[in-house]
Amino acid sequence: MNSCHGCGAILQTDEKEKEGYTTSLENRFCERCFRIKNYNEYQKSTKGKEVFLENLKTIEPSHLMVLVVDLFQIPKNLEEITTLFSNPILLVLTKRDLLPVSLYEEKLKNYFLEESKQIVDTVIISSSRNYHFDELMEKIRKYQTSKEVYVIGYTNAGKSSMINRILLDYTQKIPEITTSMLPRTTLENLEIEIDSHFTLIDTPGLLDEKSLLVHLEEKDLKKVMPKKMIRPLSYQVKEPQWIYLDRYGVVECPEENDLIFYFSNTLEMTRYRKNKEIPKDFVKHSFSMQGREDVVIDGLGFIKVMRPGNLIIYTYPEVDVYVRKSLI
Ligand SMILES: Nc1nc2c(ncn2[C@@H]2O[C@H](COP(=O)(O)OP(=O)(O)OP(=O)(O)O)[C@@H](O)[C@H]2O)c(=O)[nH]1
Ligand SMILES: [Mg+2]
Structure with a gap:
């Protein structure tokens, strides 16, 4: 069965309203990804939180997890995710470009290292500014325990954007994973081979149901979500x-x-x-x-x-x- 290269959904031609719908199984992208990419039009995913949690629980305990956290939307309790596994975790704090230049990065990193013993190391990056990607790649290679490295986190954290940036700068492949400012863009796991030594697996993000973002319409989201560096x-x-x-x-x-x-x-x-x-x-x-x-x-x-x-x-x-x- 073919999957959509943008969101991972299995392609199907039968049900227009369902995930993975496309007019031809020969297409690389489902209709939903095609619309996000070309018209910025978004169709909400109908899947519940449980499906995404179950998916994460199936990951074998040996693989390295790259936990991606949006620096502007740091979760209240990272344990909601970390306690799901015993795997080693490389914590990636992303969207560095949104916070002031003066940010004391070491303090932030230590704060999280103290949070959980599973976190083996921390990197602060920005996918839009290509910030600290050499360090990220070095650390993934250092801590990986198998060829497969899972990229996990909350929805909208910037997981797929990070992988696209790696594809762009470290491979000859086209970065074509669908990204968007709306929740639940990636729908199924997407295996992305970076080289013969490592494959990144993008996963659908968990939903933070107590976040204002989940309850807003698109036009409000545009106002509330920063796109430029925040002026405190x-x-x-x-x-x-x-x-x-x-x-x-x-x-x-x-x-x-x-x-x-x-x-x-x-x-x-x-x-x-x-x-x-x-x-x-x-x-x-x-x-x-x-x-x-x-x-x-x-x-x-x-x-x-x-x-x-x-x-x-x-x-x-x-x-x-x-x-x-x-x-x-
Ligand atoms: N300013 C800024 N925005 C970013 C960065 N990385 C991602 N974004 C934006 O954050 C939003 C979410 O990015 P995605 O990569 O789709 O997030 P995701 O974690 O894959 O989300 P799901 O697939 O829903 O789990 C998009 O609007 C991206 O453009 C970054 O480094 N800086
Ligand atoms: Mg994604």
């Missing part, structure tokens, strides 16, 4: 303030503090010294901050809170809001 916004708060994060959330800072906002530059942020109406469908989260901590609004971005004090966040009920040790 520093606010010195002297008296109570309400900061509206476009129409996705409200930050209430009731007392003096120094806040640094890390959100897409395309988000419209407005500051008020008096409380305006909080949208009725928002839920309130109150935090007592210790200082030098981040408040993360899953999928939207985070606020670095420099000093101890209270902070209140209002956002949609489906979205997780939590505090972590400051990462930047």
